[in-house]
Amino acid sequence: MRNNNIKPANGKLGVMCIGLGAVATTTIIGTFMARKGLARPIGSFACEGVMRLGKDREKCYKEVKDIIPLAGLDDVVFGAWDIYDDNAYDAAIKANVLKKEDIEPVKDELCAIRPYKALFDKSYASNIDGPNVKTGGNRWELTEQLREDIRCFKAEHGCERVIVIWIASTEKFISRNDKVHGNIVSLEAAMKADDTTNIAPSMCYAYAAMREGCPFVMGAPNLCIDIPAMRELAEKTRIPIMGKDLKSGQTMMKTVLAPALFTRQLGVRGWFSTNILGNRDGVVLDNPENFETKRASKTSALDNILDSTVYPGLYGDMYHKVCINYYPPRGDEKESWDNIDIFGWMGYPMTIKVNFLCRDSILAAPLVLDLILLGDLSLRAGEYGIQDFLSFYFKVPDHKDGDKPIHDLFKQFAMLKNKIRLLAGYEADQELD
Numbered sequence: 001m002r003n004n005n006i007k008p009a010n011g012k013l014g015v016m017c018i019g020l021g022a023v024a025t026t027t028i029i030g031t032f033m034a035r036k037g038l039a040r041p042i043g044s045f046a047c048e049g050v051m052r053l054g055k056d057r058e059k060c061y062k063e064v065k066d067i068i069p070l071a072g073l074d075d076v077v078f079g080a081w082d083i084y085d086d087n088a089y090d091a092a093i094k095a096n097v098l099k100k101e102d103i104e105p106v107k108d109e110l111c112a113i114r115p116y117k118a119l120f121d122k123s124y125a126s127n128i129d130g131p132n133v134k135t136g137g138n139r140w141e142l143t144e145q146l147r148e149d150i151r152c153f154k155a156e157h158g159c160e161r162v163i164v165i166w167i168a169s170t171e172k173f174i175s176r177n178d179k180v181h182g183n184i185v186s187l188e189a190a191m192k193a194d195d196t197t198n199i200a201p202s203m204c205y206a207y208a209a210m211r212e213g214c215p216f217v218m219g220a221p222n223l224c225i226d227i228p229a230m231r232e233l234a235e236k237t238r239i240p241i242m243g244k245d246l247k248s249g250q251t252m253m254k255t256v257l258a259p260a261l262f263t264r265q266l267g268v269r270g271w272f273s274t275n276i277l278g279n280r281d282g283v284v285l286d287n288p289e290n291f292e293t294k295r296a297s298k299t300s301a302l303d304n305i306l307d308s309t310v311y312p313g314l315y316g317d318m319y320h321k322v323c324i325n326y327y328p329p330r331g332d333e334k335e336s337w338d339n340i341d342i343f344g345w346m347g348y349p350m351t352i353k354v355n356f357l358c359r360d361s362i363l364a365a366p367l368v369l370d371l372i373l374l375g376d377l378s379l380r381a382g383e384y385g386i387q388d389f390l391s392f393y394f395k396v397p398d399h400k401d402g403d404k405p406i407h408d409l410f411k412q413f414a415m416l417k418n419k420i421r422l423l424a425g426y427e428a429d430q431e432l433d
């Protein structure tokens with residue numbers, strides 16, 4: 001490792017998961033199993049990735065964890081908030097993602113994770129309800145309770161640092177309102193006035209995290225940090241923020257296929273995407289107000305990659321539709337179909353079909369672990385505000401004002417590796433290997 005200005009990853013890294021459902025428990029179990037040597041964290045670039053450093057004669061390949069100082073899995077401590085009071089073991093059994101034999105070896109560690117009471121507003125996720133919910137206060141006072149939870153968790157587990165990640169249910173769609181979301185002062189005033197229309201629960205968690213010095217990751221498509229007030233807060237508190245909506249399955253495939261079509265200058269008349277899934281995420285998304293938040297996130301990538309301002313004749317009339325259907329028999333084993341109507345030489349039509357039989361939480365867990373380790377790295381490296389090098393992990397890559405977001409998976413991967421090179425004291429390069 002070259003000299004760099006990154007603080008060492010000493011001591012315990014606390015990870016507070018907002019939501020202790022399928023994705024959270026799958027991530028936690030995989031991490032515990034990996035540190036016992038009982039499973040491999042496949043899909044985690046931070047844990048198992050290898051990348052090139054240097055050029056020509058200096059060229060060499062190294063494991064990511066040998067290039068930059070990441071927290072070790074043995075030093076990670078998990079906590080959570082959830083509206084249900086199940087411990088992580090019971091929550092994992094109910095989520096029904098992993099086989100019991102893959103959970104039992106870490107049962108004791110899981111039973112010790114009991115969720116704090118959630119800041120929950122049923123009007124933001126009306127298809128679920130639970131008893132483990134904070135009461136007795138307006139948005140501001142409840143946020144103070146979240147801050148207290150973070151301080152307690154940190155003290156109880158002797159954590160040096162804490163990172164907070166939203167992997168709770170998708171909230172209903174709300175629009176940005178600059179009178180409220182425009183700056184920190186107006187945001188805080190709305191929290192104190194208990195403006196429940198404009199202040200979503202996720203915003204309270206993000207606010208609490210930043211005020212307590214914790215990086216914040218938004219794993220769902222909620223508006224949350226995508227407002228000027230949160231960006232201002234991240235700059236002021238010098239905290240890294242990133243998000244939103246993990247790019248795990250169908251959108252990951254879209255951001256691989258669409259650049260191929262664009263590069264070959266093949267036209268697209270229509271792209272129809274549909275899914276079936278039967279987990280609790282599916283229950284929440286069965287409500288049109290919550291689905292709208294997801295729909296907006298799932299549709300943004302194609303318009304960006306298949307840029308009709310560059311090729312109006314190829315993409316100007318493209319019709320893009322995304323559907324999600326709740327279908328209980330499938331549980332977490334989501335299936336997605338894409339029908340892509342394209343055209344080529346002399347306008348002749350062709351069709352591409354993609355049928356991805358995936359497992360939602362199995363795809364999401366390595367992304368969550370990477371965001372935890374790389375978000376913590378950003379903090380120790382003194383980076384703050386929007387971490388656009390982590391675009392690789394999100395359906396809606398956050399980007400600095402004035403920049404165009406990058407959706408193409410391989411461009412995002414190059415951004416990620418180049419940032420790692422820079423943080424480690426190497427030069428960024430053109431990524432032509």
Ligand SMILES: NC(=O)c1ccc[n+]([C@@H]2O[C@H](COP(=O)([O-])OP(=O)(O)OC[C@H]3O[C@@H](n4cnc5c(N)ncnc54)[C@H](O)[C@@H]3O)[C@@H](O)[C@H]2O)c1
Pocket residue numbers: 018019020021022023024081082083084095118119120121125128130166167168169170171201202219220221245246247248249279280281360361363364
């Ligand atoms: N699995 C994937 O591939 C994937 C990809 C992108 C995004 N996501 C998003 O990740 C999130 C989690 O997915 P999941 O499958 O684990 O869902 P899940 O329903 O199994 O778990 C979510 C948990 O969040 C809890 N919750 C809801 N509101 C809360 C609040 N205000 N505070 C604390 N807890 C709250 C719920 O009780 C539930 O236990 C969803 O928003 C989903 O859309 C998942």
